[in-house]
Amino acid sequence: MTDGAAGADRRLRRARLVTLVSLASGLWTSLLLPGVGLAREPDALRLATGAAVVVAFAAAQTAVLYAAVTPWLAQRWRRRFQLGLAAVAALSVPLVGPVAAGAWPTWAWLGASLVGMTPLLFRPGVAVVAAVGCVATSLAVAAATGGPLGTHLAVTGGVGVGIAAVNGVQVWFWDLLVAARQGQEARARLAAAEERLRFARDVHDLLGQDLTVIALKAELAARLAPVDAVRAGREAAEVQRLAGSALHRVREAVHGYRAVDLTEQLAALAEVLGSCGVRCTVVPAAQELPAGVATELAAVLREAGTNVLRHSRAGWCRIEITREDGVATMTIRNDGAGGDGGPDDHSHGLRGLTERLAAVGGTVRTRRDGDVFTLTATAPVVS
Incomplete structure (x- = not known):
């Protein structure tokens, strides 16, 4: 959800x-x-x-x-x-x-x-x-x-x-x-279906011509094999090259499909929190973050947004992203987390994020001051 x-x-x-x-x-x-x-x-x-x-x-x-x-x-x-x-x-x-x-x-x-x-x-x-x-x-x-x-x-x-x-x-x-x-819910399902159709069209456009050429080249190589083995070998090598090229293009398309726009996610979360009565302030990074770092921080942002909505009675939330000395830091603070109203270090979501960022040299830390809950995530920025 x-x-x-x-x-x-x-x-x-x-x-x-x-x-x-x-x-x-x-x-x-x-x-x-x-x-x-x-x-x-x-x-x-x-x-x-x-x-x-x-x-x-x-x-x-x-x-x-x-x-x-x-x-x-x-x-x-x-x-x-x-x-x-x-x-x-x-x-x-x-x-x-x-x-x-x-x-x-x-x-x-x-x-x-x-x-x-x-x-x-x-x-x-x-x-x-x-x-x-x-x-x-x-x-x-x-x-x-x-x-x-x-x-x-x-x-x-x-x-x-x-x-x-x-x-x-x-x-x-x-x-x-x-x-x-x-x-x-219907609009959300429709948007997801439209996105899947768009991706399917992109894959079809990428692979359609390549697979047609590969099929023709493979058929030609099969016909030439009994009469001209050298040329058949060249055609087979061309089929291999075309297949590798098609695979590379598909991988690039999938990577682009999965890529995360952190700015868009920040805006979307701010809109969601605002619609739920939570005053949200976003301070983005002064410099654009690399795609890999943005992907890791976006995962933290999604989990933090879920925590604010499900585990607190927040009236305000502040999200700040900084980049300094080769490290990107995202700090998310919100009120309304007193008593049992907020997540702790042992929650499954935070534990999973901690392990995920640790794999890339980052950290996830949490702190509670009264009813204010703070989540701080860091990720190294590789130049």
Whole structure:
């Protein structure tokens, strides 16, 4: 996963948690307010069965809310949660409807919760029909139990529509966030695919003509071998030379493909950190670094960027590269690394970088001062 993807996923998780908590705050209509009716019910059996159904209703509602903000949840679990809510809602009519009959609109509050859930369960047209059905059921309960029709209509219809509007807007915003994240991932995959196609075209252009000539030369050498061994030998030598030349050109192309532009990586990391709310300052080297040194430092930069995003709550980050006395030094400092919020010398990433730079005569050192984490990498610059 790239640094930018890690930061985006972290923000998406936070948004999901906020959306779920906000949606769950509406559970008061299915727990607290029906609880008022339960408190007013004198019959012990009716109180016990009504309380059990109210608790089951709240649990089923919570499961549906969880499914609404969990796009990776399997479809079969969504159906099970929805069927569970439907079953408990149907059961609640005969068991909760008579609770505190005439004294408190107990089932009307469950009906308001059901109306509020309709945007999460159905398309707009079907949601309207389902909401009307819930209101009609509430009025039927009022008529059967002697409750006031106006109160049941106001609670199930008025409060329910308000909850539905709030829930619908929250889920709409959540869906926009998920769609935006999926769009970012799709663009990243498309960019990678385009780069692979570009490289494939480059290799095809490099090898196409060479392989055609090699094939023709090899065929000619095979035909000449029985009649003119000397000329066949010359053609075979030419085939060998062409093959070596083609191999050299392919290696150069692969090396260029793998080459790292440290300046571009610095700019990309600064942009990623900025998008995640981290103020990033970059001080590049006064002199351009050789390609080999840039490649080694770019590996350190990628690991450090990952650490800043995953292992800290950084508010700022400073990246400075210097070149002095034949040594290139990159220093990366960031705050928000207090407690267990930052990597240490024993992390796999840093250990791997230490071994990698040691192979070329470089070093990787880390230091923590309070909540400020510093990573310093050096690599020798060979003139």
